[in-house]
Amino acid sequence: xxxxxxxxxxxxxxxxxxxxxxxxxxxxxxxxxxxxxxxxxxxxxxxxxxxxxxxxxxxxxxxxxxxxxxxxxxxxxxxxxxxxxxxxxxxxxxxxxxxxxxxxxxxxxxxxxxxxxxxxxxxxxxxxxxxxxxxxxxxxxxxxxxxxxxxxxxxxxxxxxxxxxxxxxxxxxxxxxxxxxxxxxx
Numbered sequence: 387x388x389x390x391x392x393x394x395x396x397x398x399x400x401x402x403x404x405x406x407x408x409x410x411x412x413x414x415x416x417x418x419x420x421x422x423x424x425x426x427x428x429x430x431x432x433x434x435x436x437x438x439x440x441x442x443x444x445x446x447x448x449x450x451x452x453x454x455x456x457x458x459x460x461x462x463x464x465x466x467x468x469x470x471x472x473x474x475x476x477x478x479x480x481x482x483x484x485x486x487x488x489x490x491x492x493x494x495x496x497x498x499x500x501x502x503x504x505x506x507x508x509x510x511x512x513x514x515x516x517x518x519x520x521x522x523x524x525x526x527x528x529x530x531x532x533x534x535x536x537x538x539x540x541x542x543x544x545x546x547x548x549x550x551x552x553x554x555x556x557x558x559x560x561x562x563x564x565x566x567x568x569x570x571x572x
Contacts (some may be wrong), residue, residue, distance in 0.1 A: 393419035396559065418505035441456060447541060452570050454479045455489040457513065459505045460530070463555070470559050484508025491517060492501065496526060498569055502555070503532040511547055518548035527569040530556050 389400055389412065398417035413420045454476045456467045464480040471478060479494060481487035485507045491499070499517065503510035510530060517523045530544040533555035541552035553565055566572070 391417060391419055392421055393417050426563060451475055451477045452572075453477045453479060453494055454488060454498045454500065454566065454570075455490055455494070456498040456500045457482075457484070457510070458500075458502040459506060460502075461485055463502070467562070470562055474563065474566060475572060476503055476566070476570065484510065484513040487513055488516060491520070491526070495522065498529065498566065500529050500531060500566075501549070502533060503530055511544070514544065514548045519522045529553060529569060 390396065391414035393414060396414060400412065408424060410423045412422060412423050418516070452475075454471060456464050456478065457480075458464050458467070459482050461482070464482070468480065476498075478492055479496065481490050481507050487501070487505075488498070488508065499513075501510045501513055505513070507517050508516070508572040510532075514528055514530065517526060517528065528549045528551075530552045531550075531554070532540060540554075544552045549568055551565055553562060
């Protein structure tokens, strides 16, 4: 269930309550504000369902909204990024591995890739190198991500193979949103 703090507007995922209480007390992990959340049975079941597919038909989207392709093998992480970027004026697609990502890149021509470096099949590094050699691949912005590699050395290494930027997966939501805004010039 995705909720937003009424104080600081931070968005985050919580587990739906197991009992039938109509109100739940929540403490925001960002600003520590405590508030009550009204939970109806219908809302809980809808909110706890997996994230819906994008409303756009693949390959067809509003031309004014840049397409962001999130490439990560962890479904939870793809959904979390989808939730974090939901308020930005972008269309979102996801891919679970490098090969699926490459197919979507060729079909959809995204403006920005968010690429986990540790994905199965074709690694994130290999994907970045292939994209940079594709026709039009130099125009695609690439934000590389890793939960394992950290620091300036990792950032330098991925930039040297063609990524525009690097962020550690333990990022703060605002940091990711800001990086996306900067790369897309929003």
